[in-house]
Amino acid sequence: MIQSILLKNFRNHETFKLEINKPFVYIYGENGSGKTSILEGIYFCSTTKSHRTSDEKELIKTNEMFAQVVIKNDDQTYEIVVSKFGKRTKVNHVEKRKLSEFLGHLNVVMFAPNDLELIQGSPLVRRQFMDFELLQVDKSYLNHLNTYKKVLKQRNSLLKKVDIKDDYTFLNILGDQLYEQGIILINQRKQFLDELNILFKANYQKFSQNVVDIIYKPDQDEASFKKHLQKQQRQDILYQTTLTGPHRDDFFIRFNAFDSKTYTSQGETRLIVIALKLALLEWIESKTNHKVVLLLDDVLSELDQQKQDIFLKTLPKQHQIIMNSVMPIDMDHIQMIELTKERTHVKL
Ligand SMILES: Nc1ncnc2c1ncn2[C@@H]1O[C@H](COP(=O)(O)OP(=O)(O)OP(=O)(O)O)[C@@H](O)[C@H]1O
Numbered sequence: 001m002i003q004s005i006l007l008k009n010f011r012n013h014e015t016f017k018l019e020i021n022k023p024f025v026y027i028y029g030e031n032g033s034g035k036t037s038i039l040e041g042i043y044f045c046s047t048t049k050s051h052r053t054s055d056e057k058e059l060i061k062t063n064e065m066f067a068q069v070v071i072k073n074d075d076q077t078y079e080i081v082v083s084k085f086g087k088r089t090k091v092n093h094v095e096k097r098k099l100s101e102f103l104g105h106l107n108v109v110m111f112a113p114n115d116l117e118l119i120q121g122s123p124l125v126r127r128q129f130m131d132f133e134l135l136q137v138d139k140s141y142l143n144h145l146n147t148y149k150k151v152l153k154q155r156n157s158l159l160k161k162v163d164i165k166d167d168y169t170f171l172n173i174l175g176d177q178l179y180e181q182g183i184i185l186i187n188q189r190k191q192f193l194d195e196l197n198i199l200f201k202a203n204y205q206k207f208s209q210n211v212v213d214i215i216y217k218p219d220q221d222e223a224s225f226k227k228h229l230q231k232q233q234r235q236d237i238l239y240q241t242t243l244t245g246p247h248r249d250d251f252f253i254r255f256n257a258f259d260s261k262t263y264t265s266q267g268e269t270r271l272i273v274i275a276l277k278l279a280l281l282e283w284i285e286s287k288t289n290h291k292v293v294l295l296l297d298d299v300l301s302e303l304d305q306q307k308q309d310i311f312l313k314t315l316p317k318q319h320q321i322i323m324n325s326v327m328p329i330d331m332d333h334i335q336m337i338e339l340t341k342e343r344t345h346v347k348l
Pocket residue numbers: 010011012029030031032033034035036037038057058059060061062298326
């Protein structure tokens with residue numbers, strides 16, 4: 001469990017310090033007070049990435065040289081500092097040069113408003129979701145994914161040079177390698193979505209009676225992928241690119257009989273994504289045996305009062321939850337923090 005959080009020069013926080021004394025922390029305050037930045041800080045210290053920017057210099061408070069996040073979790077201290085020279089990480093005050101030595105200790109699942117893109121966005125968003133979650137729990141997945149991408153790049157550059165009349169020997173070798181790695185990705189993604197689907201449906205049922213399902217849409221099944229690479233490469237040569245494979249995979253959420261992407265309302269979409277995140281949390285815990293902290297950024301907006309009440313009542317009790325919103329709520333057993341200007345400029 002996270003016991004304390006310190007942000008220094010992080011976004012609008014000059015110094016923000018929070019000692020946590022209950023499993024459920026609820027932070028509220030006006031727009032721009034820095035609520036999202038606190039969750040972003042925790043996420044950053046967990047993953048070394050921001051959930052809302054790829055330009056990490058943005059995290060450094062204007063006119064400052066560095067931003068720092070220090071988190072005490074299960075009596076271990078994790079620290080990340082970002083400056084114009086890059087990022088540095090420490091565990092228990094000892095510098096960790098290898099990312100693998102820093103990652104995996106402080107596990108979080110975050111819901112943020114831009115996660116609605118999981119439903120509404122392009123297939124790339126959903127592929128990145130599958131890949132990111134799979135490589136977190138299975139290091140070998142990263143190797144297969146990287147090899148697949150490397151072979152795909154080689155094959156695509158060869159396809160730009162090769163002629164219909166040429167000898168296809170090298171193209172065939174690359175096709176075999178692509179198939180070999182590709183089916184591993186397809187099978188792992190399928191298994192991931194099958195397992196996630198069971199947890200997702202159970203979580204979603206707590207909110208609504210609609211029937212939902214995660215449907216994997218591999219670009220090709222194993223047999224047609226093989227057939228394409230062996231017998232239909234003329235098409236690839238013509239288009240000068242690999243037309244099919246897991247790099248074109250997708251999934252969608254079936255909502256009753258429809259595709260939620262075009263069918264569900266904003267509030268319904270939000271509940272679907274929340275249920276997906278709750279499912280993900282359970283899935284990661286079952287795979288890693290590590291406790292996962294749930295971060296909920298502005299999760300209540302767009303939900304009607306009844307849905308907000310159901311949501312708050314059904315939040316998992318066995319997890320640590322850190323959540324924010326504009327308005328306070330009336331609930332027992334939570335640590336309520338009002339974020340005021342003074343709180344973001346605490347004297348240490
Ligand atoms: N590098 C930075 N330096 C200083 N201020 C920053 C920096 N980056 C962002 N800000 C400001 O920090 C403030 C806090 O942003 P944040 O998104 O955390 O607020 P919030 O409380 O979650 O707001 P909302 O309720 O509108 O979602 C904003 O006013 C933003 O303009």
